Amino acid sequence: MSHENCSHCLPTPLSRMEFLRLTGLSLGSLALGTMLPEVFGATGPVAAPGQPALNLLPRQPPLPARAKHVIHIFAGGAPSHLDTFDAKPAMGALGGKTANGLSGVIWPSPFKFEACGRGGVQISEIFPHLQTVADEMCVVRSMHAEIPAHGPAAKLLHTGSAILTKPCLGSWVLYGLGTESADLPGFISLGGPPEARQAAFLPGIYQGAQTNFNANAPVKKVLPNLTSEFSSAGEQRAQLDLVHALDEQHQKEVQSDSQLEARIGSFELAFRMQTAATDAFDITKETAATRSAYGPGDVAARLLCARRLVERGVRFVQVDAGGWDHHTNLVTSIRRTAAAVDQPAAALIADLKTRGLLDETLIIWGGEFGRTVNTAGGITANSGRDHWSNAFCCWLAGGGVRGGQMHGETDDLGREVVKDGVHIHDLHATILRLLGFDHTKLTYRYNGRDFRLTDNYGQIVSSIIA
Amino acid sequence: MKQLIPLLICVPLGLCAATPDPAGTDFFEKNIRPLLTQKCYECHSGSPATSKGGLLLDTNAGVLAGGDDGPVIVPGKPDASMVIRALGYQDESLQMPPKSAGGRLTDAQISLVRQWIAMGAPDPRDGAAHRLSGLTAEARAHWSFQPVVKPPLPEVRDRSWCLTPVDFFVLAKLESNGLRPSPPADPEVLLRRMYYDMLGLPPTLEEINAFAHDYDLALRTENYAIAEGKVPYGEGRKGFYPARRVVLEKWIDQLLASPHYGERWGRHWLDTARYADTTGTNNQNGRNRFEGPRYEYAWTYRDYVVDALNQDKPYNQFVVEQLAADQLPNLKPQDGRLAALGFLTVGKHFDNPNDLIDERIDTTAKAFLGLTVSCARCHDHKFDPIPTADYYSWHGIFNSVEEPIVRPELKLDAPAAAQADYRKRLADLEVANRKVYYDEAATLYTQMLAEPRLVEHGYIVAFGGQSTEAFAARKKYGLEVEKNNANAMIANANNHPVFGPYNVLARLFHDQPNDFARLAPAALKAALARPRVRTNPIIARELAALAPATLDEVGVAYAQLFARGQKDFAAYLAARRDSRPLAVAPARPPDDATQELFNALWPIPDGREIATAEQQMAYFTKVQMPNNVANLFVFDKINELRLTHPGAPGCAMVVTDLPTPKNSPVFIRGDPAKRGPVEPRHFLTLLSSGPPAPFTDGSGRSDLARLIASPDNPLTARVEVNRVWQGHFGEGFVRTPDDLGNMSEPPSNQELLDFLSVWFVENGWSLKKLHKLILLSNAYQQSSNPALNPLVAEGAAMTTDPRVLDPDNRMLWRAPVRRLDFESIRDSLILLTGKMDSTIGGKPVNITDEPYSYRRSIYGYIDRAQLSDLLTQFDFPPPDNANSRRISTIVPQQALFFLNGALTVDVARHLVARPEVGPYLSDNDRLAAIYRILFQRKPTAAETKLALDFLGQAALLVPKPDPAAARPTPRRAAGPGAADGTMMMSMVANGRAGGVRNTGAAVPRTPLTPWELLTQALLFSNEFVYVN
Structure with missing residues (x-):
């Protein structure tokens, strides 16, 4: 049933309540399209003409979309592009040498790179599993930004602004597209800094729901107030039935307001969320085969959970997979950090593909900047790399991304972008385009100005798009 | 159409560039526009009068028309294009961009330009488009920038409806649009509305009964008079004194005298003043490395605001104190007014001092003037007549202040x-x-x-x-x-x-x-x-x-x-x-x-x-x-x-002027490295008659404050009156209370806004008087039920149905239905636990987590870096900017708070345990007692039946009390206070950014009785959280 018709299918809110009781249907058994307007307000106000309505109804983006869901894997700490996806074979000869303007010595990556898949995507040996799904991946080797400091750079990556408090990518996406999940929040954060889920000046409905999710956390505590420590489901059901009946009486007197109806719906949704969310976050319900495909650890649990959420219509899942700040002991540490995400990320891609969800699910992996080609002192077992924001990398997969390719190039030392640079604003513009938006037109009026994710910047990188 | 315009312009010139195809557009956007923006626009954009060499490169037409020396490009012929010679630095006399502006482009960049010209110089830019600028006569003519003139009372057909001047304006608007006002609300509804509006708390049933009796009587008296053809305040025998006024005045005066008034309206102001208890970063971004992200004394500003409102401090004085209390002529030692300066200092901190200055400019302008002055940081304001120079005149003011490390201690009433x-x-x-x-x-x-x-x-x-x-x-x-x-x-x-x-x-x-x-x-x-x-x-x-x-x-x-x-x-x-x-x-x-x-x-x-x-x-x-x-x-x-610590004094978060205040240069494009002319510290040109006079008194803050708080300022009173109106009718005349500039909608009733603004100033900028004037109006007392509007009741046709003509109720043909904001919801719950701590003011408490604080929500600790999810879910605005208007959203997490949070359980248990709900009563009487407390009314027969049925059902569901199964609660909160018996709270995790943890016990995790379940369920109802 299409939601455009929902306001006509039943004459008044009141009779809808009666209808539900008469037919013995629970609200949950109604089709999504008829349910959501009731829950979220069919006639949400708009901030300014031409902007999306302030509700969570699923809606078509203005342009043809390739992706419907996003899983953003934030590799916080800034992964070394030189040891992950930006192979620099020519650098080998310069190992241990000094260079003008560089302190310490040049340190070629100690890892072997493999040209993987039909596209020959260069992937470091620290990602043996990702090497097998290279044909799904578009590796961007020409990312660049201005700020080599974690805090502001991460903020820039998540919100498009390093300084001001702006809405994050996920909030913009939810604002633009609404959600398809009737009983889960549309934007869920599985760890990460606050700016990775903040709605800032967008209405609170677009904020990423904070969770306490990890491999062994109790499912009932994943969301605050998710379950009651005082009353049973049966008691709550009886409570809600009573309240709905009382609210009907109240409605008769007040005679108004879609908000009142929406609030009734929100209690039903909350009631169902208790079971829906505990189910969605319960990865022990996966088969042993699936669980072992993702492997052990928290990142694996998060990515598996992300798949379960996307499957249930959640629009945007933010996943924390950090620990990349390898100033020292890079060789041993980066192997460990990479291993935590390698198998589960590859499994996620394969899993989504098997389930037919990869085409509509955009996966993004990347950190806030890259790392230096030089290492302080000489090359030792303890060597590490420092912060570097002029060049770094990320990868995208699924959701309309042209896989099996590498985009952009850096110079022979991996220091500067020399071809097809992609600023974070450009990445944002491209992500929004994949979701069906012109990034210059997805705006929100606040304090007298139309704001957008990309501010005054951003170019769509069309070659990333299939 | 967009592509046609340049075509039409350039065809007669015979210089037509290729109509851009997607590839050409792409090339331009990717390679040429960034170059133009970064390297050329600084001199070659804007108006012909100010651009260098008469050359404008910000439109396609400009590029094709060329400058004083003739055409700069010949599409398709790079070698014939002057621009290539200029870029190549081939002539000594023609080198672009000049060395002073970054010097020669790279070869790669020049070759891109060459390639672009060879392609035919595809350029998708709309040749007719002008750069947006607010520096126009049209923008200056905007209504809110014009002096406020008190309009005469308009003519209305139904004078008997008009109890106050407000009503004349509301009714005139309604009548001229073919609408009619709604009858007065039931007194029960009206008093509840007044209580929530003024105090953020519900009335008791006793209060309602007393009010309803008097109000009904007064209404009947008035109706007799009206039936006799008299009008309120009419001349001689034609007039009558509205009896409702006598009743209402008494109640309004009581409400205004309650200290809870300051808490309620103080919270509104704190939204405007972007109040929070932290700097907004977890780094060491205090003023020195040992000052963490927690403000120790932000609460003294909050208390100042509450107190100022309770005292009915004249609004103009309120403005002056918040900007320049340190420069008041008659300051006493420990003068509480110094805390007002928290307005400037409780905002978000930044590493870059210019961002901090910007934050202060932004908040000052939005809060007091409803202007977005900080838009002019990098360019002239695009919509309002605020040049960049004005921005930097304020930059100088705020750059000439500092926050002293030693702050003035305030008086403390502690044992x-x-x-x-x-x-x-x-x-x-x-x-x-x-x-x-x-x-x-x-x-x-x-x-x-x-x-x-x-x-x-x-x-x-x-x-x-x-x-x-x-x-x-x-x-x-x-x-x-x-x-x-x-x-x-x-x-x-x-x-x-x-x-x-x-x-x-x-x-x-x-x-x-x-x-x-x-x-x-x-x-x-x-x-x-x-x-x-x-x-x-x-x-x-x-x-x-x-x-x-x-x-x-x-x-x-x-x-x-x-x-x-x-x-x-x-x-x-x-x-x-x-x-x-x-x-x-x-x-x-x-x-x-x-x-x-x-x-x-x-x-x-x-x-x-x-x-x-x-x-x-x-x-x-x-x-x-x-x-x-x-x-x-x-x-x-x-x-x-x-x-x-309860014995810790508060300090005022003051600023002081630097010994030698300094003017700031204009930062070209907001870049501190690119200095333009130095701009004296002065007021906004827009609000000055003639060129604004430079400020000479210290930083200029007191001059700034004086000019903002001047009765001649067309914005100050209007902005505040608009906010007060919003507090009573859900929306202001202008629905963007912090921006009354050109980007805002026209006011829904400018005559009324102007009338009230003049009235406000004439009445000593008294907010309490303004509230009273509004509350006494018939417009405010209307019912919110659309069905009761005479037009609806009479079965109006679609063309005259107010629900169709004015669906947003902008003309106020009825009262709005409003959901309570977070504070009012929580405060109502706290009140109903019977444990509300009515202390006014003091150090912040935790209002979101167990163990609960029983203080009002305004005293909650607000961490702007990690705003509590509960607050966000209930639409608490981000405290990084002035946000005087809250949006009202509905999300399931709000329902989860009611369903599963411990606070509603606490309320239910307490209510059921109250003596007047005692178990010795019959079920009907018990229910009636609960309804009295929760909804200040009797339950209807239908409601009684539903409730009693529920009790029967619940009795079967609720498990028999099993002492062994009861969870081992209550938990005691750890922390110094709990241990040594003082009422001292502690900080969570004792981290630099940790929040406040209250002392006290958690709500026991034991099952609810049927009566408790019933009471809790009533808290879920819409009636509980909506005001009619």
């Missing part, structure tokens, strides 16, 4: 014992900090003397010198002295009592290295014998016999002397710590010479200089303590103590 306990705890912590410092100093001194290079010449002196080495050494040992002192030391290098002789020889070595051995002994003797230069006696003694052949020997002599002194260092340190003269041995007299020696090498501060936490912060910041030492200080504990 003497609590205050004494606080002083003692604070003193202990300060002592602990001093101990850290002196202990570390001893360790570091020993380390320093063990430095292998200490004996090398120059190194010792390095401690007093300006070399790189000197800085490094001082940093390492935390010896960084104040710059001025260092400079003085350098200036007096040769006369320094300790290092003077060395410096004399060092100079000799520098000037005559080859003759040093020959000249040095005599020079040293002469240096020691200088009549007007005092030399430290120990140095004099040590060097007297020295006949150095090299400068090294002098250095070694100094080093040995210092090394020998090591044994006395402990005594020196103790003397400094205890603020007494150094006596190396107990029986000996003070040893000034030794003390001077140590002071020169390592100036250990006197204990009195680092006695207070503020002095310590200042000193330890100045001397750049090494991290491992800095981490030992207990500033976090001091911060926690101040935020949580």
Whole structure:
């Protein structure tokens, strides 16, 4: 049933309540399209003409979309592009040498790179599993930004602004597209800094729901107030039935307001969320085969959970997979950090593909900047790399991304972008385009100005798009 | 169409560029537009009058038309295009971009331009488009910038409806649009509305009954009069005095006299003032490295606001105090008004001082003037007549203030014992900090003397010198002295009592290295014998016999002397710590010479200089303590103590003017590296008659405040009146209360807004009077039920149905239905637990987590860096900007808070346990008692039946009490307060950014009884959270 018709299918809110009781249907058994307007307000106000309505109804983006869901894997700490996806074979000869303007010595990556898949995507040996799904991946080797400091750079990556408090990518996406999940929040954060889920000046409905999710956390505590420590489901059901009946009486007197109806719906949704969310976050319900495909650890649990959420219509899942700040002991540490995400990320891609969800699910992996080609002192077992924001990398997969390719190039030392640079604003513009938006037109009026994710910047990188 | 315009323009010129195809557009967007923006627009955009060489490159038409020297490009022919010559720096006289603006482009960039011209110079830009600018006559003519003129009362058809001037304007609007007002709401509904509007809390049933009786009677009296053809306040026998007014005045006066009024409306103002208790970052972004992200005293500003509203401080005074309380003429010691300056200081912190200044400009302009002045930081405002120069005139003002480390302490009404306990705890912590410092100093001194290079010449002196080495050494040992002192030391290098002789020889070595051995002994003797230069006696003694052949020997002599002194260092340190003269041995007299020696090498501060936490912060910041030492200080504990101890006083978060205020240059495009002309500090041009006069009094804050608070300012009163209206009708006349500029919608009733604005000023800027005027109006008293509107009730056709004509109720044909905001919901729940703590003011508490605080929500601790999810879910606005309007959203997380959170359980348990709900009553009477408390009315028969049915059902569901199954609660909160019985809270995790944790018990995790389940369910109902 299409939601455009929902306001006509039943004459008044009141009779809808009666209808539900008469037919013995629970609200949950109604089709999504008829349910959501009731829950979220069919006639949400708009901030300014031409902007999306302030509700969570699923809606078509203005342009043809390739992706419907996003899983953003934030590799916080800034992964070394030189040891992950930006192979620099020519650098080998310069190992241990000094260079003008560089302190310490040049340190070629100690890892072997493999040209993987039909596209020959260069992937470091620290990602043996990702090497097998290279044909799904578009590796961007020409990312660049201005700020080599974690805090502001991460903020820039998540919100498009390093300084001001702006809405994050996920909030913009939810604002633009609404959600398809009737009983889960549309934007869920599985760890990460606050700016990775903040709605800032967008209405609170677009904020990423904070969770306490990890491999062994109790499912009932994943969301605050998710379950009651005082009353049973049966008691709550009886409570809600009573309240709905009382609210009907109240409605008769007040005679108004879609908000009142929406609030009734929100209690039903909350009631169902208790079971829906505990189910969605319960990865022990996966088969042993699936669980072992993702492997052990928290990142694996998060990515598996992300798949379960996307499957249930959640629009945007933010996943924390950090620990990349390898100033020292890079060789041993980066192997460990990479291993935590390698198998589960590859499994996620394969899993989504098997389930037919990869085409509509955009996966993004990347950190806030890259790392230096030089290492302080000489090359030792303890060597590490420092912060570097002029060049770094990320990868995208699924959701309309042209896989099996590498985009952009850096110079022979991996220091500067020399071809097809992609600023974070450009990445944002491209992500929004994949979701069906012109990034210059997805705006929100606040304090007298139309704001957008990309501010005054951003170019769509069309070659990333299939 | 967009592509047609350039075509039409350029065809007659015969210079037509290729109609851009997607590839051409793409090439332009990707390669050419960024170049133009970055390298050319600075001079070649905007209006022809200001662009250089008459060349405008910001439109396609401009590019094709060329400048004073003719066309700059010939599409398709790069070599014939002047621009290529200019870019290539081929002519001495034509080089673009000029060296002053970044110089020649790279070859790669030039070749892109070449390629673009060769492609036919595809350019998708709309040739007709002009740059947006608010510096236009049209923008200046915007209604809100015009003087406020009090409009006459409009003519209305139904004068009998008009109880106050407000009603004339509302009714005139309705009548002219074919609408009619709604009848008065039921008194029960009206009183509840008034209570929530004014206090944010519900009335009791007793209050409702009393009010309803009087109000109904008054209404009947009025209706008789109206039936006799009289009108309110009509002339002579035609008029009557509205009886409702007598009733309402009494109740409104009571509400306005309640201290809860200040809490309710104070919270509204705090939304505007972007109030929070943290700096907004978890880094060390305080004003110094030891001041964490928690504001210790933001709450004093909050309390000032509550108090100012309760006192009905005239709004113009309220404005002035928040901007310049420190400059009030009659300030008393500990003057509470100083706390008003928190308006400027409780905002978000930034690393970049210009961002902090911007934050203050932005909030000041939005809060008081409803203007988005900070849009003009990088360019002239695009919509309002605010040039960039005006922005930088304010930049100068806010750049000429500082926040002193020592803040004025305010009066504290706390028991003497609590205050004494606080002083003692604070003193202990300060002592602990001093101990850290002196202990570390001893360790570091020993380390320093063990430095292998200490004996090398120059190194010792390095401690007093300006070399790189000197800085490094001082940093390492935390010896960084104040710059001025260092400079003085350098200036007096040769006369320094300790290092003077060395410096004399060092100079000799520098000037005559080859003759040093020959000249040095005599020079040293002469240096020691200088009549007007005092030399430290120990140095004099040590060097007297020295006949150095090299400068090294002098250095070694100094080093040995210092090394020998090591044994006395402990005594020196103790003397400094205890603020007494150094006596190396107990029986000996003070040893000034030794003390001077140590002071020169390592100036250990006197204990009195680092006695207070503020002095310590200042000193330890100045001397750049090494991290491992800095981490030992207990500033976090001091911060926690101040935020949580009941005996801790508040301080005003003031700003003070710099001794020499300075004007700021315009930053071109907001870039501090690109300085434009210096702009004097002055008021906005838009709001000045003629060129604004420069501010001369200090930073200019008091002048700024005076001009904002002037009755002649067309914005100030309008902006505040609009907000007050919003507080009573859900929306203001303009629905963007912090922006009444050109980007805002036209006001829904400008005559009324203007009338009220003038009235407000005429009535001494009294907010309480303004509230009263509004509440007395018939417009305010209307029913919210659309079905009761006469047009709806009479079955109006679609064309006259107000629900169709004015679906948003902008003309106020009925009262709005509003959901309570977060604070009112939580405060109502807290009130209903029967445990509400009605204390006004004080340090922040945790309002979101167990153990619950039973204080009102305005006293909640707000961490802007990690705004509580509960607050966000209930639409609490981000406290980073002025946000005077809350949106009202509905999300399931709100429902989860009601369904599963412990607070509603707490309420239900308490209500059921209240004596008037006692179990000795019949079920019907018990239910009635609960309804009285929750909804201030009787349950209907239908409601009673539903409830009783529920009880029957619940009795079957609720498990029999099983003592073994009961969870082992209540939990006790940990923390110092809980342990020692004082009412002191603690900070969660004791981290730098940790929030506040309350003392008290958690709600016991035991099952609810049927009556408790019923009561809790009633809290879920819409009736509970909506105001009609």
